[in-house]
Amino acid sequence: MESVNYSAYIGLDVHKDTIAVAIASPERQGEIRFYGNISSAKEAVIRLMKKLIKLHGSILVCYEAGPTGYGLYRLLLSMNIECTVVAPSRIPKISTNKIKNDHRDAVALARLLRAGELVDVWVPDITHEAMRDLVRARSCAKKDTKVAKQRIQSILLRTGKKYEKKMWTVRHRVWLANQSFPLASQQIAYEHYRQSLEQIENRIEQLDQEIDRLLPNWSLYNLVNQLQALKGVGRTIAISVVAELGDFSRFSNPKQIMAFLGLIPGEHSSGSVTRKAGITKAGNVELRRLLYEAAWAYRNNAKVGSWLIANRPNSVCQEAKDISWKAQQRLCFRYRSLVAKGKKSQIAITAVARELLGFMWDIAVTTRNQRV
Template identity: 40%
Template sequence: MDEVKFYVGLDVHKDSIAIAFARAHLRDDPQFVGTTRYSVISLTKALSKLGKPAELSVCHEAGPCGYGLVRALREQGYRCEVVAPSRVARRPADRIKTDRRDALLLARLHRAGELVPVAIPEPADEAIRDLVRAREDAVNDQRRMRQRLKSFLLRHGHAYTGTRWGPKHELFLSKIKFEEPAQHIVFTEYRMAVRFATELVERLTQSLRAHAETWRWLPVVKGLMTLRSIDIISALTIVAELGDLRRFPHPREFMGYLGLVPSEHSSGNSKQRGRLTRTGNRHVRRILVEAAWNYRLPARIGESLQPRLEGQPRHIIDIAWKAQVRLCHRFRRLRSRGLHQNKTCAAIARELCGFIWDIGTRLQPA
């Protein structure tokens, strides 16, 4: 393998790419090459003037343009990494931000080894993740549509006190009448929007279940489903968002990645801890915090959990049961100390990360 001679930083936008490079084994300032249009052909033509693909190490920040550029460069033999924008060190005194300065900064930090690369998923894994996020967006839209309908009915004295969105609630809605035709139109449109949003959620859920049956990470998904409050949608979300959990050498790093550890500002003898950092993947963090609430009940294997345990290895079931016993006991203990329920759920979610990491690192993709 050829030795790297240039470290290249790219500031990527949907229409343009700014290019800068820093010479290896030297401490001189990086140099700006120029700006080209967003095209793999134009970019490789500019990079070819610096050297062979094996002599260049390229990086750019993760952004809305996805992973198409890094995959194309890797296919042509370039060393290319996508780095986390939140981990790029910027001086507080820098008040001028341009594409040129960003590219020069990336080139300098890349040469110094101070950039943190992100895990690039395989195309099939990214497709499942897109489907998971599409379903989550549809659920959020459904929630907003329902809230609009409930608010409209509440303003006009048609509040419902029972369980909503079931057969009885639909019968209640079908009997509502308004004196003004305009209000009846609004009511009908809101009901149709709720129905369409519900149908979209059902279609995406069915598609997600169907595609999961042939996914290579299905053994890990089924392993995580042995945990209490982790159903197939939650397990698919965790695996699709995080990928291979073996990239985390220790569960503490996994907890920190999800932002479930407290922030800290310490200096000398003064130690001060604050709220959760809430960094990293917010989709998985939401799933874990919601799952933590189910551990307020006593440990048991219910009707919904029993089928998920069938066919799983004994050591995976033992981990899941150990997690349930420990987390249920810890939830009650924290609440008995007077800790707020939100802080209790955050603490349980943090410990749940450790058991998820343990199961995820023991199982292999198909």
């Protein structure tokens, strides 16, 4: 955060119906007072901010990222009031403090904001937020698809019906439609499961259509295309990664983005004793899963096959292709060397996924100023 002299630092503890407000004086040991609770309605917030500006002049406001979203942030920006949305997981806390309420939370935010101890989060624009909602809705629908298929398989297994060939192909679905059961009630239960699966798949198709419609209007559309230069990174994975991570340039180096997604090794050391642990697993679980899925493409030798060429968007630039080939050479060798040393394939894939994320960052930085 830039060093600007503010006349007051405002901490807001935001809830659905109310907002607790605290004000910290600019002096290091200055007064921090609890202002009170106001309604979270837009009109009440505007009245409060006008009053605070009249009393203090230049102010800096903060509140925690949470379920209320970024509407308050955008409202304050429209009033030319500087605001920061802070990461709840990065707020310093005293372990012996066993009392928590809105009053204390607001005062703590104001105090820590004045001290510069808060870490802000990246706030997406409205289009980006809509794309992220679509991607998350699609991810939920895919999970529902897995559950629906398991239910169908379970009822078939209980009744001794087996399909010996590849499942969920066109032939398999025809076979499923032709299954019959001795009791009408059991047939109805089975048809219910099949209809549920069809409805979920229709939802996924509708979400895909809406993603396609919104994609050209997205400010990060070009980055989605450039990331598809990488082997294993298809359209869905590229959109999901960009939707969740947003602007890659907010990370000054690849190690930061690796740590952000919990792909770096943990450590618990003291004195001369060094204890290494597995990856920290911080950040987005679903995004980490997608990176693992992409990393499996690097088990074989480096090769630019016809499938990769055919599925790359035409707008992929030569710089992205060069980085993609460099990534293939390194990551394919990395996987084979780790397995040859006796590492489990899952551990090797984790290492590949971590470095693949670094190559994504490289593409994002290299092609930042390009347009579709």
